Amino acid sequence: MKPGMSLTAWGVLAIAFGALGLPLACRRAAAQPPMAMHGEAVPRDVREMYDRGLQYLAGAQHEEGGWGGSYQGAGTTGMAVMALLASGEDPNFGVYSNHLRRALRSIIRQQDANTGYFGNSMYHHGFATLALSEAYGAVDDRDLWPEGEARDQRSIGAALELAVRGALTSQQGNPTSAWRYSPQANDADTSVSGAMLMGLLAARNAGIEVPDESIDKAIEYFTNMTSENGMVGYSGGFGGGFDESMARISIATLVYAISRRKDLPEYEATLKHLMQNLEKTGGGHYQQYTDYYQAQALFQGDIKSWEKWNKLLVRRLKESQLEDGSFTGQFGGETSTQLNLLALALNYRFLPIYER
Template sequence: MHGEAVPRDVREMYDRGLKYLASKQTPQGGWGGSYQGPGTTGMAVMALLASGEDPNFGPYADNVRRGVKSMIAAQNEATGYFGNSMYHHGFATLGLAEAYGAVDDRKLWSAEDRGKGRSIGAALELAVRAALTSQKNNPIGAWRYSPEATDADTSVSGAVFMGLLAARNAGIEVPDESIDRAIKYFTGMTSDGGQVGYSGGFGNGFDESLPRISIAALVYAVARRKDLAEHKATLGYLTGNLEKTAQGSYQQYSDYYEAQALFQGDIDAWEKWNKLLVRRLKEAQQKDGSFTGQFGPETSTQLSLLALALNYRFLPIYER
């Protein structure tokens, strides 16, 4: 599938999903559901950007603009924090980084609002500063739910770290020291067999969690550390278990990260896995275009569409 046109069934599935998401946007520009906040808005904006529709003049241009404005409005102007949790902060930072350079700031604010709202670049710089401050004050060098946390976990840290890496790719300054500390945290949480722990001290609680293994494999790849033994171990686990699905109720979350980890690490393995994903999601998509799961239909749809979006490869963070 690499280098070929996007298959028709993927396009049709994606289009139905986008129509569903567009129909669920709130008057304030965000998305509702149990996980409402700037992070899920960031994921929705990425899903709207990912299939290559013109973000400034295409059919979803208004949805994109309203989503970006909603994220910026939710940001603390003094600290740069997006609020609710560092999960939201990470995904909102990632969403802004993907919108930066694609969405025309001049079209973002109406004449009466102009001058009141921050530009995407200014909001992104603030978000990066908040993440860096949180990491600097954390003795483990990573992130947990609160920006003031003194412990960390690999799931929240993956969300925040990917936001930082996307911002760096967009041209925002992220110090090498910050990247190195985050990578040190992830290597300390990765076993020789590629299993990845959740929280606690280094080397604690290794298990075969597909989402966490995928997160670690992805951050190593995007941080340009594919030479690390830990990247080879996590990627090796994923490529050796292509037909395995996430245990419990985290399927969409797992798909979102595994799609990217395989695409960045082993394109042939991704092609095999992607065929399984497309088949599974075709069976799972509801008549209204949504996908159901633990996170509710709106967030589950965002995650499923972003897993499929590797077929398009328009998002900067999805470039190899």
């Protein structure tokens, strides 16, 4: 754990955010072009906002390759990686290719070579796993490490397999078959579990072996935490504590959709709740975290509802973006900008996890 970064600090983010051995999979094909499903161009105002945000992140990257400010770690660096990849710039030769390689090296260097754990919190582990999944097959490993270092360093695929193994080991030791801040935790919450499950689902989509049993048990945890009216509890293992948290409702909707469980009544309930409250922000201090998940949940659930909600998002972010391209918020400029860009990234649809 980094000096000054406690589980308590990640607990605040939690409220808001709410050994090798697996076979190495084949590389994926390139993601679909932006707006390919509807044949539309990315709106100019979205492109301009996104480009300014990326320029800010490029300038804010730390010397060792990371980002994050107060929440510095593999997970926040992973969010920046996803924001860079989502722009559609060539990850190997484009304007941000060096930033991407530095960031990926930073993530891999933070990984425990024995356990696969990225440290600080299972939040970091989930978002770092998600980022490696999105980079796998897109970033050329042959150019990842400086000459002379590659022999002693893990590739993206090897680091991803190790991260998956660490996530599965943590889940297997948890009575709820889900996740909390620590990999050794005996309880769980839907915010951390959402981050972890999205990382595993992305890894599975990338071709890494993730047992169906693991996904099924995690989804069962979410169904236990979802009420009939679509509200989602925060912590525990048998529901309760339901309130109208748009972030948690969005997380549940998203994991049901990406795990291909749209047949579940719980999915229908959470999606219905989101669709009936498109103009309700409800994020408070944690608006950016809510937007990050709500954008994906609506996009996967109902494209017309996402289009309506996205217009409101674009209007709000145009009014709040600062001159240097950053956004302010509960998480500081770097992490807040990452989250806002990723909420906008559905307009591009380059990330494999953002495809429908």
